[in-house]
Amino acid sequence: MYVVATPLAVAGGPKAQTQERLLLGLLGLGLALFAFAIELRWMRIGHGPFINLFEILASNLFSLGLIYALAYWRLPALRPSAAVVMPVMLVPGLWLLAVSPADSHLPPTYDTPWLWVHVATGKIFLGLCLVALGLAGVMLLRRAGFARNFQSMPADAALDRMAWRFMGVALAFQSMMLIAGAVWAQDAWGRFWGWDQIEAWAFLTWLALAAALHLRTTYRVPPWLGAAMILGIFVLAFLTFFGVPFVSNSPHKGAI
DSSP states (O other): OHHHHHHHHHHOOSOHHHHHHHHHHHHHHHHHHHHHHHHHHHHHHSSOSOSSHHHHHHHHHHHHHHHHHHHHHHOGGGGGGHHHHHHHHHHHHHHHHHSOOOOOOOOGGGOSHHHHHHHHHHHHHHHHHHHHHHHHHHHHHIIIIIGGGGTTSOOHHHHHHHHHHHHHHHHHHHHHHHHHHHHHHHHHHSOSOOOOHHHHHHHHHHHHHHHHHHHHHHSOOOHHHHHHHHHHHHHHHHHHHHTGGGTOOOTTOSOO
């Protein structure tokens, strides 16, 4: 469903309202299918999609799709940004098809309610960043000569304000993710923070986002530069979620 929605989002065209309704329907159907597949696996192996790369990609495709679909539904002004967001969603989607769907086992350290808080706030953080990335991508594409494709959207200054509102809320959820993770680490390994690779990258992402928000509120940052900062923060967050845990030897690495 995501693959079918992607060319529809990129194409745009004169029948924009019809295409928007169809794209929202495809997103909704894709989310329903993901939820069904995750639930079937959950019932079979006895735990949620927290452990190996297959499970983490699948659950994030669901959460990212859900948060963007809600924003798409409630904020019509950002709907053309699907031309940026849907191709980005295809990256973990195609990656999912290439990894092993082998069963996983839940380690004892994952048997805590703080896991749910940590994972949920992290997924909301990344989803909000994805929405902001769509708006940032529109601003950068306009600057690259594709303004006609997004002429129905508000001016860059309005998109910039909207994108940074999402990034501000994302910072709050990322802060909660780090706090919940620290409490979990104290219960699991007897220390709140150990500066392992995952913790260092997560803190680097938080620091980059906080610094970018401070820079934008303190100085007159042009929309194109603000968009470039959002792109950089999203890349950092993506690597923190999907890269570092699978090359790291830290005790709470994603791939067990």
